[in-house]
Amino acid sequence: MKFVSEVFSHYFCFMNEDLRNILLKVRELYTKYGIKSITMDDVARELSISKKTLYQHVTDKDDLVGKFIDSEIELRREEICNCFKAGFNAIEELFEISRYMNKLMREQNPATEYDLKKYYPQHYQTIAKARWEGIYNYILANLKKGKKEGLYRVDMNEEIIAKLYVSRSESMHVSGLYSDEEFNSNKIFIELVTYHVRGIATEKGIIVLERKIEAFETKTLKNKKYEF
Numbered sequence: 001m002k003f004v005s006e007v008f009s010h011y012f013c014f015m016n017e018d019l020r021n022i023l024l025k026v027r028e029l030y031t032k033y034g035i036k037s038i039t040m041d042d043v044a045r046e047l048s049i050s051k052k053t054l055y056q057h058v059t060d061k062d063d064l065v066g067k068f069i070d071s072e073i074e075l076r077r078e079e080i081c082n083c084f085k086a087g088f089n090a091i092e093e094l095f096e097i098s099r100y101m102n103k104l105m106r107e108q109n110p111a112t113e114y115d116l117k118k119y120y121p122q123h124y125q126t127i128a129k130a131r132w133e134g135i136y137n138y139i140l141a142n143l144k145k146g147k148k149e150g151l152y153r154v155d156m157n158e159e160i161i162a163k164l165y166v167s168r169s170e171s172m173h174v175s176g177l178y179s180d181e182e183f184n185s186n187k188i189f190i191e192l193v194t195y196h197v198r199g200i201a202t203e204k205g206i207i208v209l210e211r212k213i214e215a216f217e218t219k220t221l222k223n224k225k226y227e228f
Contacts, residue, residue, distance in 0.1 A: 019057045022047060023071050026064060034111030035065060036119055062120065069116075069123045073130045076104070080138055090146030091197060091208045095216070097138055098193050101169060132166055139165045143200070151205035161200060168192075186220055 025047050029038045040061055044051045058064040083096040116124040140162040146152030172192075190213060197209045 016057070018053070019067075022054065022057055022064075023068060026068050027071070030068060030112050031107070031109055034109060035115035040064070062123075065116075065120050065123050066126075069127050073127060076131075077134065080134065084138075084141070089208065090142050090149055090151050091201075091205060091212055093145070094139075094142055094197065095193060095212055097142065098189065098196075101135070102189050105172070132170065135166045135169060136162050146200070146205065150202060151208055152200045153202055156200050165196060186216075190216065 022043070026038075026043060029043065029046060040051060040054060043064070044054045047054070058067060079100055080097060083093050083100070086093075086096070088096065113124075116127070140158055143152060143156070143158045143161055147154050147156075147158075194209065194213065197205065201209060
């Protein structure tokens with residue numbers, strides 16, 4: 001996986017440099033402190049620029065939040081697309097997609113989502129819709145690929161399985177059923193992927209899955225903690 005700054009550099013390659021720097025700093029602040037508590041004065045001060053300069057790029061805070069949301073959507077889209085371009089088979093690809101989504105959920109500041117939902121509902125709906133549709137389309141593409149590779153059952157209903165995956169992913173981090181330790185553990189990541197794949201895999205797919213899990217666990221033991 002690329003570091004966030006690398007992906008931002010690619011996404012913003014044709015964007016005004018000042019706006020790019022503003023959005024990078026805003027992402028850092030919003031992720032750490034939430035949105036409501038960060039004022040336009042805070043953003044200007046952190047960037048060592050005047051508010052007048054800041055307002056040359058955004059009309060107000062709502063506009064800034066909207067640009068931040070647009071950049072987040074594109075960032076996530078590019079990260080996921082990297083998985084599809086890497087030459088993995090469907091199960092390897094699923095590991096990478098699931099690993100990235102797990103990383104996103106672990107790094108998400110609840111205050112940021114709360115602030116979006118309460119104070120910027122339109123922007124919240126935008127990113128929520130993009131997230132749901134994105135996961136659905138990525139998993140649907142993965143299911144079709146797995147069928148062609150002989151790794152997934154040809155008789156499964158792709159649309160239903162993709163929707164089940166989305167609903168499970170969305171409910172996981174808001175249900176309160178998991179402790180922080182459980183939620184951040186490698187074990188739950190492996191169990192979730194295994195639960196999903198074993199229900200749709202062929203015998204050939206099961207073999208690939210078991211090899212992938214073995215390689216993952218070996219790397220985890222070797223590195224003490226696998227970096228998601």
